[in-house]
Amino acid sequence: MRIPVHQLPHGLGLDLPVAATAHAAGMDLRAASPEGETWILAPGQRRLVPTGLVLAIPPGFEGQVRPRSGLALRHGLSVLNAPGTIDADYRGEVQVLLINHGDGPFELRRGERIAQLLVAPVASWTWVPEPSVMALGDTERGGGGYGSTGR
16 A cells, blocks of 8 residues: 655654564654754653654555554653544644653654554444344343453
8 A cells, every 4th residue: 555645844854654674564653853852751741742744544544653662661651542543534744642651751852763653444334223222132241341251
């Protein structure tokens, strides 16, 4: 699949996302923060980080913005609304909502790989109203909620 991408002026000079390995599911997004600035994310702090990218995801697909596992493991850095969704009709800048769940401050610099982007198919559906919950059919689980299937 080919996805049109535009780099905004503050994203120029940064590498476009690429797959790190032949079988990688996602591509890394980079911080398009101002040149020479270091942004500090204190523990518990969140920040919307620009990527400098505008995408044209095809209809029937979505972009999913997910945390990078290494940043989560080593620094407690994550994507707050993971996975963040980029709809096919969105034409604004892709931004990443980062949060520092770690014990210490995290220094974020321009060009740092901050999240990964996956493109996935989206199913469309319509609701079929049913007159009663019994009309939905019975299952082994039934109405069992949180923790009902075990530890």
